[in-house]
Amino acid sequence: MSVQVISNTCTGCETCVSACPFGAIEMRGGKAFITESCTLCGACIEACEFKAIERTGEEAVAAAKDLSAFKGVWVFAEQHKGGISSVTLELLGEGRKLADKRQTKLSAVFIGQDIKNRAKDLIAHGADVVYLADDPALKDFNDDSYSAVLTTLATLHKPEIILAGATAIGRSFIPKVAAKLYTGLTADCTVLDIDPETGNLHQTRPAFGGNIMATIVSPNHRPQMATVRHKVMKPAPRNDARTGEIIEVKFTQTGDVRTKVIKTVEELGETVNICEANIIVAGGRGMGGVKNFHLLEELAKVLGGAVAATRGAVDEGWIPYSHQVGQTGKTVCPKLYIACGISGAIQHVAGMQSSDVIVAINKDPDAPIFSVATYGIVGDVLEVLPVMIKKFKEIRG
Amino acid sequence: MDYLLTEDQIMIRDLARQIAVEKIVPVRAELDEQNKFPTDIMKAMAQADLFGIYIPEEYGGLGKKSFELYIAIEEISKACLGVSTSYAANALGTYPILLHGSDAQKKKYLPNIASGKHLAAFGLTEANAGSDASGVQTTAKLEGNEYVLNGTKQWITNGGEAQIYTVIAITDKSKGARGASCFIVEKGTPGFTFGKKENKMGIRASSTTELIFNNCRIPKENLIAREGMGFIVAMKTLDCSRAGVGAQGVGVAQGAIDECIKFAKGRVQFGQPITSFQAIQHMLADMQTQTEAARALVYSAARMMDSGAKDFSRASAMAKLFATDTGMKVTTDAVQIMGGSGYMKEYPVEKMMRDAKILQIYEGTNQIQRNVIALDMIKEASRQK
Amino acid sequence: MNIIVLVKQVPDTSEVKINRETNTLIRDGVPSIINPFDMFAIEEALRLREQHGGKVTAVTMGPPQAADALKETVAMGVDEVVLLSDRAFAGADTWATSYTLAQGIKKLGAYDLVIAGKQAIDGDTAQVGPETADMLGIPFIAYIKKIEAIAGGKMTVERMMDDGYDVVESSLPALITVVKEINQPRLPSLKGKMKAKNLKVTTLTAKDINADENLLGLKGSPTKVVRIFPPAPRGQREILSGTIEQQVDQVVKKLKEQSLV
Structure with missing residues (x-):
């Protein structure tokens, strides 16, 4: 398979050259030319107004697997000290939709210690089957044992789809499962859809710091695996009338225990997990110094939100790294994001552009932050914030 | 202008620039405000091999010469003269060993200086000896296998921070200037202490202290060259370092121009950026032209020195004189163009202006440089008769 | 200790700008850099050495x-480098990339x-580390x-989690991915740069690493990108x-x- 330019049709407009996210198109003799760097993503095909670029050749068939043998949608039900993580409910919500479309069952894989009594909660939230691996050896998250449980189950039951949260745990051990199963895994998806004919899961995720979206499929491999971004999918509603089957899975340690958790340290208080916050007040270099950060804290307190910052502010040492939003920090999608004195560099925007509502405060009306803002306030952030704090205090009583 | 730098020279320039931009610019205001020695920056510079540029490869350096050192000094000076003073003063303290030290002394001290493990300082100035170097009152007396040092050095850059001090002291008072000698004194030697850190107008990131010698005994083999060679060692050292002060002038001038043009492009008055006014344009043109002339002079002096020329006092004096006067003028003009903003500590040019002043003063005031230049001219004219 | 560092050359995404009219990336003049997270990996390896x-x-x-x-890694102080380069590697997804890296690492002999880095800034998948470890069986x-x-x-290491950190013990050899907190990467040194200037980089091809052609590059990649498009513009925008x-x-x-507040 390859992507080719139909020379006669190409007008030399160069639209495809800039559309290519991989810089794989050059102009040669006034026509577009696709170089070796091409990854067959097809962005140019979409971009060409003249239908001068096409896919050619047959899809390479690596039909090593009988795809029809794979059935069912699975989610990895992440828990923390027995409490079901909010991302699990979102996965169940999305998994339910996919399972219904495929007219198949939704199963949850539930791993931990002393979690048995919570398995029915997963059923109430949409699972038809819960594979429960409850064992003292599974108390702490461990890449080896978690991946062993999931790999064994998936090999035995052959699900068509496995979803997990794009959390620290999910993004750590799910790739090991994909490696073992020799199947495709797409990280950090924000949109999932299924092709009713082929059963191909269309997994859409941001790339290049959120500047472009890519849709990815694994046409010849099953199960189709994806990690899903937190707070993007709708959580499944609870319905205690639902029934389902709980299948207990015996965990047997195979091979040596190579890694073990010696200690778990929770960092509370100061290091609010900004990924969980519904409202975030974030500051950038425009805050002018650590001395002004109390304004952010005050506003966050009034609104019941968390304080975040740009890389610039973190690099200046105004606030610890755990508060950094952006490509080299955390990705957040709160309901409300208030960007204070933030210019809107791509590296920051990548981490917050999925927020529902973005309010930007910047004195430069041309600041790039305004192009992602729902509402933009043009003014000195140090003047705006006190006014804003006062107004919100008024309405909150 | 293109000075046809070699590949290695470009490499040195780029790395020094990277350190300046990434490590120095973000903290320079804080270092200035808190009078704080840039320990972390010195470590980064050491790791990058910047301390070994001019030291021969056999002693662990890169085997480059003055020109390469000046290129590094210029880049660091663009960001902060306080840091570049600490860096350049290290070379100043090293030159006596490099130029006149024995092989054993070189083997003992240079590798640690090249790696940046040890910092060096040069001790000449005293309360009654500055421009007049013959007023030195610190004495060194040979007792058995040791010299005993007594006296106080004043305003010594890297004082307290350096491990290696090259110090001028009088070994024979009766011989005047010919009775001075140069010694290596290590930090921690009993009888060697430091006065308080000076509170300066500028270059506040650099450390300036007194060196106090109170019956400080050092081994005899710490004498550099021979007894009586002290002033020759000092003068040769200053000949080598002086044009480096010129490189500091070029750097600070360029740094100020870069800040000021960035500001002026965005500063709108009467509905247009101030760069559209001819008054500003002409100032900018003069600032850059003078800086470029200074740079050309410093580079020429360096190339002459590195070519093996024997006598380059006049060349290095002219380079120091012109480039540091230019540094002072250009930084002052940069503040002027930026107006009220330029005078504020929110912008770096007021610091550059405060910093630049010392360049006209230390390592021989610019009045002394003029003396050196004029005397050399007169000497040459007499020879031609 | 023999330490292997995995690095990736990526476009400097902080320099990538967006043409807001066409919503496409402006790639002109975007420099190639070492993936910033890999710099922490290099620094940690050098410190361990x-x-x-x-x-x-x-x-x-x-x-x-x-x-x-x-x-660039040599300029920072890395001792040896290996480039895995072959046309057959082109178009690899994380699985095929991990396979290639694992095959290459196996060729290098014993390591500890x-x-x-925790992820690369162009793809942001964070999958190549764990997948490679699995294929190496460590x-x-x-x-x-x-x-x-x-x-x-x-x-014994400290692993960041979403709400704190774990102290984890592991046998060696192992593969770890590192985050920004671990250290501050050093700058290159002049001696390192001079060494790098004259360095001939060892290149290994598919054949050299005994790779199964069917598992390489586009052919060996389970995932295929079927569409690339600009993100949907945000709804109302009001300045x-x-x-x-x-x-x-x-x-x-x-x-x-x-009802947001």
């Missing part, structure tokens, strides 16, 4: 020009530790913010005007209407 002795080898998979990234620990100790074929008081009033009112 300073403490424990041994050597650091940097490995990358990429086109011939990825040799530049390897030279493999270190990589333990994997992600998001390391501190190596507490290494001794006697074991190491307010008036005094600060007026602007704040409008925002507060709107947020209240949407």
Whole structure:
């Protein structure tokens, strides 16, 4: 398979050259030319107004697997000290939709210690089957044992789809499962859809710091695996009338225990997990110094939100790294994001552009932050914030 | 202008620039405000091999010469003269060993200086000896296998921070200037202490202290060259370092121009950026032209020195004189163009202006440089008769 | 200690700009850099070598020009570098990339530790580390913010989690991915740069690493990108005007209407 330019049709407009996210198109003799760097993503095909670029050749068939043998949608039900993580409910919500479309069952894989009594909660939230691996050896998250449980189950039951949260745990051990199963895994998806004919899961995720979206499929491999971004999918509603089957899975340690958790340290208080916050007040270099950060804290307190910052502010040492939003920090999608004195560099925007509502405060009306803002306030952030704090205090009583 | 730098020279320039931009610019205001020695920056510079540029490869350096050192000094000076003073003063303290030290002394001290493990300082100035170097009152007396040092050095850059001090002291008072000698004194030697850190107008990131010698005994083999060679060692050292002060002038001038043009492009008055006014344009043109002339002079002096020329006092004096006067003028003009903003500590040019002043003063005031230049001219004219 | 560092050459996404009219990336003049997270991996490897002795080898998979990234690691102090480069590697997804890296690493002989950055800034998948570890059959620990100790074929590390951190013990050899907190990467040195300038980078091809052609590059990749498109523009966008008081009033009112506050 390859992507080719139909020379006669190409007008030399160069639209495809800039559309290519991989810089794989050059102009040669006034026509577009696709170089070796091409990854067959097809962005140019979409971009060409003249239908001068096409896919050619047959899809390479690596039909090593009988795809029809794979059935069912699975989610990895992440828990923390027995409490079901909010991302699990979102996965169940999305998994339910996919399972219904495929007219198949939704199963949850539930791993931990002393979690048995919570398995029915997963059923109430949409699972038809819960594979429960409850064992003292599974108390702490461990890449080896978690991946062993999931790999064994998936090999035995052959699900068509496995979803997990794009959390620290999910993004750590799910790739090991994909490696073992020799199947495709797409990280950090924000949109999932299924092709009713082929059963191909269309997994859409941001790339290049959120500047472009890519849709990815694994046409010849099953199960189709994806990690899903937190707070993007709708959580499944609870319905205690639902029934389902709980299948207990015996965990047997195979091979040596190579890694073990010696200690778990929770960092509370100061290091609010900004990924969980519904409202975030974030500051950038425009805050002018650590001395002004109390304004952010005050506003966050009034609104019941968390304080975040740009890389610039973190690099200046105004606030610890755990508060950094952006490509080299955390990705957040709160309901409300208030960007204070933030210019809107791509590296920051990548981490917050999925927020529902973005309010930007910047004195430069041309600041790039305004192009992602729902509402933009043009003014000195140090003047705006006190006014804003006062107004919100008024309405909150 | 293109000075046809070699590949290695470009490499040195780029790395020094990277350190300046990434490590120095973000903290320079804080270092200035808190009078704080840039320990972390010195470590980064050491790791990058910047301390070994001019030291021969056999002693662990890169085997480059003055020109390469000046290129590094210029880049660091663009960001902060306080840091570049600490860096350049290290070379100043090293030159006596490099130029006149024995092989054993070189083997003992240079590798640690090249790696940046040890910092060096040069001790000449005293309360009654500055421009007049013959007023030195610190004495060194040979007792058995040791010299005993007594006296106080004043305003010594890297004082307290350096491990290696090259110090001028009088070994024979009766011989005047010919009775001075140069010694290596290590930090921690009993009888060697430091006065308080000076509170300066500028270059506040650099450390300036007194060196106090109170019956400080050092081994005899710490004498550099021979007894009586002290002033020759000092003068040769200053000949080598002086044009480096010129490189500091070029750097600070360029740094100020870069800040000021960035500001002026965005500063709108009467509905247009101030760069559209001819008054500003002409100032900018003069600032850059003078800086470029200074740079050309410093580079020429360096190339002459590195070519093996024997006598380059006049060349290095002219380079120091012109480039540091230019540094002072250009930084002052940069503040002027930026107006009220330029005078504020929110912008770096007021610091550059405060910093630049010392360049006209230390390592021989610019009045002394003029003396050196004029005397050399007169000497040459007499020879031609 | 023999330490292997995995590096990737990426476009500097902080320099990538967007053409807001066409919503496409402006790639002109965007420099290629070492993936910033890999810099922490390199620094940690160099520090371990300073403490424990041994050597650091940097490995990358990429086109011939990825040799530049390897030279940069040498300028920082890395001892040896290996470039895995072959046309057959082109178009690899994370699975095929991991397979290639694992095959390459197996070729290098015994090692104690493999270190990589937590993810690459162009793809942001964070999958190549764990997948490679699995194919090498060695333990994997992600998001390391501190190596507490290494001794006697074991190491103790601190792993960042979403709400704190875990102290984890692992046998060696192992593969870890590191986060920004772990250290501050050094700058290159002049001696390193001079060494890098004259360095001939060792290149290994598919054949050299005994790779199964069917598992390489596009052919060996389970995932295929079927579509690339600009993100949907955000709905309403409103830049307010008036005094600060007026602007704040409008925002507060709107947020209240949407029950956001």
